[in-house]
Amino acid sequence: MSSRRTTTIAGSLVTASFSVVMILSGTAGADDQGPGSSKGGKAVDTAPAGVKLTTLLPEKISVDNASKKTDLTATVKNEGSKESGKIQLLVVGFDGLTVKNVQGCSPIDEKNLPKGSNSGFSCPIDNLAAGKSKSFAVDATFDLKKTGKICLPVQSDGGKKTFWQQGPVPFGTTNPSPNAPATPLLLGTDNQPVAPNGDELPRTGPGVLPLGAAGAALLTAGAAGLWWSQRRPGQRES
Numbered sequence: 001m002s003s004r005r006t007t008t009i010a011g012s013l014v015t016a017s018f019s020v021v022m023i024l025s026g027t028a029g030a031d032d033q034g035p036g037s038s039k040g041g042k043a044v045d046t047a048p049a050g051v052k053l054t055t056l057l058p059e060k061i062s063v064d065n066a067s068k069k070t071d072l073t074a075t076v077k078n079e080g081s082k083e084s085g086k087i088q089l090l091v092v093g094f095d096g097l098t099v100k101n102v103q104g105c106s107p108i109d110e111k112n113l114p115k116g117s118n119s120g121f122s123c124p125i126d127n128l129a130a131g132k133s134k135s136f137a138v139d140a141t142f143d144l145k146k147t148g149k150i151c152l153p154v155q156s157d158g159g160k161k162t163f164w165q166q167g168p169v170p171f172g173t174t175n176p177s178p179n180a181p182a183t184p185l186l187l188g189t190d191n192q193p194v195a196p197n198g199d200e201l202p203r204t205g206p207g208v209l210p211l212g213a214a215g216a217a218l219l220t221a222g223a224a225g226l227w228w229s230q231r232r233p234g235q236r237e238s
Contacts, residue, residue, distance in 0.1 A: 035059065036075055039188055040169030041152075045161040050082030050130070055089070055152040055166045062182045068141040070185075074102070076125065076154055077133040082127040086157035091138055092120035094168045096146030096191065102139040117151070117168075124157070144183060145174060145193045 036056030047053055056075040063070045076089045092113070093099040099119040108120035125137055142148050149168035155161060172191025177183050185191065 001095065001150050036073065037187055038166060041164060041166035043164050044153075045163055047080070048082070048085065050080045051078060051084050051163070052080035053078055053084060053087065053128075053154045053163045055154060055164060056133075057150065057152065057166060057169070057187055060184055061171060061187075062184050063142040063144060064182050065144070065178060065180060066130045068143060070142050071134050072138050072140065072150075074131050074138050074150075074152055075135040076128065076152075078128040078130055083130055084125070087125050087128065087163070088155050088157060088159065089123040089125065090120060090151070090153045091123065091136065092117050092151040092153075092168070093140060094109075094118065094149035094151065095129070096143035096173065097148030098141045098143075098149055099138060100141060101139040101148070105136060142185070144178075144191065147191045148185075159168065160228040164238050198199065 035058075037059045038054050038056055038058075041055055056073075056077065058072050061070050061072050067141050074089065074091050076087075089105075090108070091099055091105065092108070093100050094117050099121060102121035102123060105121040105123035108122055113120050116121050125134055128134060141148075142164065147170055149170045151165065151167035151169070153162050153165040169188060170183040170190050171187055172189040173183060173185050174189065176192055176194050
Protein backbone atom coordinates (compact mmCIF):
# COMPACT_ATOMS: atom_id res chain seq x y z
CA MET A 1 0.00 0.00 0.00
CA SER A 2 1.53 3.31 -1.02
CA SER A 3 1.16 6.55 0.85
CA ARG A 4 0.57 8.30 -2.52
CA ARG A 5 -3.07 7.42 -2.77
CA THR A 6 -6.38 9.06 -2.11
CA THR A 7 -9.07 7.09 -0.34
CA THR A 8 -12.68 8.22 -0.52
CA ILE A 9 -15.22 6.76 1.86
CA ALA A 10 -18.85 7.76 1.50
CA GLY A 11 -22.24 6.74 2.84
CA SER A 12 -24.07 5.93 6.04
CA LEU A 13 -24.13 2.88 8.28
CA VAL A 14 -26.84 0.33 7.80
CA THR A 15 -28.59 -0.86 10.95
CA ALA A 16 -30.18 -4.27 10.68
CA SER A 17 -30.83 -7.39 12.69
CA PHE A 18 -30.16 -10.86 11.42
CA SER A 19 -31.62 -14.23 12.35
CA VAL A 20 -30.35 -17.62 13.46
CA VAL A 21 -26.59 -18.08 13.21
CA MET A 22 -23.90 -19.90 15.16
CA ILE A 23 -22.53 -18.04 18.19
CA LEU A 24 -18.78 -18.20 18.44
CA SER A 25 -17.01 -18.71 21.71
CA GLY A 26 -14.12 -16.40 22.56
CA THR A 27 -11.64 -19.10 21.61
CA ALA A 28 -13.49 -20.64 18.70
CA GLY A 29 -11.68 -20.95 15.38
CA ALA A 30 -12.87 -19.02 12.35
CA ASP A 31 -13.78 -22.31 10.63
CA ASP A 32 -16.49 -22.92 13.27
CA GLN A 33 -18.54 -19.91 12.19
CA GLY A 34 -21.99 -20.08 10.69
CA PRO A 35 -23.24 -18.66 7.38
CA GLY A 36 -21.93 -15.37 6.06
CA SER A 37 -23.69 -12.23 4.88
CA SER A 38 -22.90 -9.61 2.24
CA LYS A 39 -25.14 -7.04 3.98
CA GLY A 40 -23.70 -3.54 3.90
CA GLY A 41 -21.91 -4.28 0.63
CA LYS A 42 -22.10 -2.63 -2.76
CA ALA A 43 -20.33 -2.72 -6.12
CA VAL A 44 -18.28 0.44 -6.70
CA ASP A 45 -16.10 0.44 -9.85
CA THR A 46 -17.01 -1.76 -12.81
CA ALA A 47 -15.26 -5.13 -12.66
CA PRO A 48 -13.79 -6.80 -15.78
CA ALA A 49 -16.36 -8.49 -18.02
CA GLY A 50 -17.54 -11.77 -16.54
CA VAL A 51 -16.18 -11.01 -13.06
CA LYS A 52 -18.51 -10.39 -10.11
CA LEU A 53 -16.77 -9.94 -6.77
CA THR A 54 -18.52 -9.85 -3.39
CA THR A 55 -17.58 -10.44 0.25
CA LEU A 56 -19.12 -12.20 3.24
CA LEU A 57 -18.95 -11.55 6.97
CA PRO A 58 -20.45 -13.73 9.73
CA GLU A 59 -23.88 -12.55 10.87
CA LYS A 60 -22.90 -13.06 14.50
CA ILE A 61 -19.59 -13.09 16.36
CA SER A 62 -18.76 -13.44 20.05
CA VAL A 63 -16.42 -11.31 22.18
CA ASP A 64 -14.69 -12.71 25.26
CA ASN A 65 -15.65 -10.28 28.03
CA ALA A 66 -12.34 -10.71 29.87
CA SER A 67 -9.79 -10.56 27.03
CA LYS A 68 -11.88 -8.58 24.50
CA LYS A 69 -10.74 -11.09 21.90
CA THR A 70 -12.89 -12.22 18.99
CA ASP A 71 -12.37 -13.88 15.65
CA LEU A 72 -14.26 -13.98 12.39
CA THR A 73 -13.95 -15.06 8.78
CA ALA A 74 -13.68 -12.58 5.90
CA THR A 75 -14.56 -14.19 2.56
CA VAL A 76 -14.24 -12.88 -0.99
CA LYS A 77 -16.23 -14.58 -3.76
CA ASN A 78 -16.19 -14.47 -7.53
CA GLU A 79 -19.78 -15.04 -8.59
CA GLY A 80 -19.01 -14.33 -12.24
CA SER A 81 -18.24 -16.57 -15.21
CA LYS A 82 -14.57 -15.60 -15.65
CA GLU A 83 -11.51 -15.65 -13.40
CA SER A 84 -10.68 -12.46 -11.55
CA GLY A 85 -6.97 -12.08 -12.20
CA LYS A 86 -4.90 -10.43 -9.47
CA ILE A 87 -6.98 -8.68 -6.81
CA GLN A 88 -6.62 -7.72 -3.16
CA LEU A 89 -8.93 -7.81 -0.17
CA LEU A 90 -8.53 -5.19 2.55
CA VAL A 91 -9.72 -5.86 6.11
CA VAL A 92 -10.03 -2.59 8.08
CA GLY A 93 -11.19 -1.99 11.66
CA PHE A 94 -12.97 1.09 13.02
CA ASP A 95 -13.70 2.45 16.50
CA GLY A 96 -13.91 -0.36 19.09
CA LEU A 97 -13.08 -3.15 16.63
CA THR A 98 -9.32 -3.51 16.11
CA VAL A 99 -7.96 -6.00 13.59
CA LYS A 100 -4.93 -7.71 15.14
CA ASN A 101 -4.06 -10.20 12.42
CA VAL A 102 -5.38 -11.64 9.17
CA GLN A 103 -3.88 -14.97 8.22
CA GLY A 104 -1.72 -14.73 5.10
CA CYS A 105 -2.03 -10.93 4.87
CA SER A 106 0.18 -7.91 5.51
CA PRO A 107 -0.58 -5.02 7.89
CA ILE A 108 -1.41 -1.67 6.31
CA ASP A 109 0.96 1.07 7.45
CA GLU A 110 -0.69 3.47 9.87
CA LYS A 111 -0.10 6.46 7.60
CA ASN A 112 -2.12 4.76 4.85
CA LEU A 113 -5.20 4.20 7.01
CA PRO A 114 -8.09 6.69 6.82
CA LYS A 115 -8.59 8.64 10.02
CA GLY A 116 -11.33 6.94 11.99
CA SER A 117 -9.92 3.51 11.28
CA ASN A 118 -7.47 1.99 13.70
CA SER A 119 -6.06 -1.04 11.88
CA GLY A 120 -6.03 -2.83 8.56
CA PHE A 121 -4.52 -5.68 6.56
CA SER A 122 -4.02 -6.20 2.83
CA CYS A 123 -4.60 -9.68 1.41
CA PRO A 124 -3.25 -10.28 -2.13
CA ILE A 125 -5.03 -12.89 -4.23
CA ASP A 126 -3.27 -14.09 -7.40
CA ASN A 127 -6.46 -15.25 -9.06
CA LEU A 128 -9.99 -16.24 -8.08
CA ALA A 129 -11.62 -18.65 -10.49
CA ALA A 130 -15.26 -18.26 -11.52
CA GLY A 131 -17.58 -19.57 -8.83
CA LYS A 132 -14.80 -19.84 -6.25
CA SER A 133 -14.20 -18.09 -2.93
CA LYS A 134 -11.27 -17.50 -0.60
CA SER A 135 -11.59 -17.05 3.15
CA PHE A 136 -9.26 -15.38 5.64
CA ALA A 137 -9.19 -15.96 9.40
CA VAL A 138 -9.32 -12.60 11.20
CA ASP A 139 -8.16 -12.11 14.81
CA ALA A 140 -9.50 -8.95 16.43
CA THR A 141 -10.38 -7.27 19.70
CA PHE A 142 -13.62 -5.45 20.47
CA ASP A 143 -13.99 -2.78 23.13
CA LEU A 144 -17.56 -3.34 24.30
CA LYS A 145 -17.74 0.22 25.64
CA LYS A 146 -17.60 1.53 22.07
CA THR A 147 -19.17 0.98 18.68
CA GLY A 148 -17.17 -1.25 16.38
CA LYS A 149 -17.11 -1.52 12.60
CA ILE A 150 -15.29 -3.46 9.90
CA CYS A 151 -14.76 -2.74 6.21
CA LEU A 152 -13.93 -5.16 3.37
CA PRO A 153 -12.98 -3.47 0.07
CA VAL A 154 -12.06 -5.72 -2.88
CA GLN A 155 -9.65 -3.94 -5.19
CA SER A 156 -7.67 -4.44 -8.35
CA ASP A 157 -4.03 -5.35 -7.93
CA GLY A 158 -2.37 -2.07 -6.92
CA GLY A 159 -5.60 -0.54 -5.62
CA LYS A 160 -6.56 1.63 -8.60
CA LYS A 161 -10.12 0.32 -8.65
CA THR A 162 -12.49 -0.91 -5.95
CA PHE A 163 -14.83 -3.50 -7.41
CA TRP A 164 -16.82 -4.12 -4.22
CA GLN A 165 -16.92 -2.82 -0.66
CA GLN A 166 -18.71 -4.16 2.40
CA GLY A 167 -18.96 -1.56 5.12
CA PRO A 168 -17.77 -0.05 7.30
CA VAL A 169 -20.59 -2.10 8.81
CA PRO A 170 -21.08 -2.36 12.59
CA PHE A 171 -21.12 -5.31 14.91
CA GLY A 172 -22.92 -4.81 18.20
CA THR A 173 -25.58 -5.70 20.72
CA THR A 174 -28.46 -3.77 22.26
CA ASN A 175 -28.53 -6.24 25.17
CA PRO A 176 -25.08 -6.26 26.81
CA SER A 177 -24.16 -9.19 29.07
CA PRO A 178 -21.23 -7.99 31.23
CA ASN A 179 -21.50 -10.89 33.68
CA ALA A 180 -21.43 -13.58 30.99
CA PRO A 181 -18.19 -15.14 29.73
CA ALA A 182 -18.81 -13.76 26.25
CA THR A 183 -21.07 -11.26 24.48
CA PRO A 184 -22.62 -12.16 21.10
CA LEU A 185 -22.66 -9.33 18.55
CA LEU A 186 -24.87 -9.01 15.45
CA LEU A 187 -23.68 -7.73 12.11
CA GLY A 188 -25.43 -4.46 11.25
CA THR A 189 -26.22 -3.53 14.86
CA ASP A 190 -24.75 -0.49 16.62
CA ASN A 191 -23.21 -1.54 19.91
CA GLN A 192 -24.40 -0.31 23.30
CA PRO A 193 -21.94 0.00 26.21
CA VAL A 194 -21.67 -2.93 28.60
CA ALA A 195 -21.62 -0.79 31.76
CA PRO A 196 -24.93 0.84 32.79
CA ASN A 197 -24.92 4.63 32.46
CA GLY A 198 -21.78 4.42 30.33
CA ASP A 199 -20.39 7.34 28.44
CA GLU A 200 -22.08 8.34 25.19
CA LEU A 201 -20.92 6.14 22.37
CA PRO A 202 -18.43 7.57 19.89
CA ARG A 203 -19.89 7.93 16.42
CA THR A 204 -18.32 8.21 12.99
CA GLY A 205 -20.09 11.00 11.14
CA PRO A 206 -19.65 12.68 7.77
CA GLY A 207 -16.66 14.97 7.43
CA VAL A 208 -13.30 15.42 5.78
CA LEU A 209 -10.72 12.97 7.05
CA PRO A 210 -7.01 12.94 6.15
CA LEU A 211 -5.32 9.83 4.76
CA GLY A 212 -1.62 10.32 5.44
CA ALA A 213 -0.31 13.21 3.34
CA ALA A 214 -2.77 12.54 0.54
CA GLY A 215 -6.04 13.07 2.44
CA ALA A 216 -9.44 11.38 2.23
CA ALA A 217 -13.04 12.54 2.18
CA LEU A 218 -15.92 11.06 4.14
CA LEU A 219 -19.04 11.89 2.15
CA THR A 220 -22.71 11.09 2.60
CA ALA A 221 -24.05 8.92 -0.22
CA GLY A 222 -27.12 6.86 0.64
CA ALA A 223 -28.08 4.12 3.06
CA ALA A 224 -26.05 1.20 1.75
CA GLY A 225 -22.87 1.78 3.78
CA LEU A 226 -19.61 3.71 3.72
CA TRP A 227 -17.96 3.00 0.40
CA TRP A 228 -14.24 3.04 -0.13
CA SER A 229 -12.69 3.67 -3.55
CA GLN A 230 -9.01 4.25 -4.13
CA ARG A 231 -7.34 6.17 -6.91
CA ARG A 232 -3.75 6.81 -7.88
CA PRO A 233 -3.64 9.61 -10.48
CA GLY A 234 -1.83 8.51 -13.58
CA GLN A 235 -1.39 4.91 -12.46
CA ARG A 236 -2.26 2.13 -14.85
CA GLU A 237 -4.09 -1.01 -13.99
CA SER A 238 -1.78 -4.01 -13.59
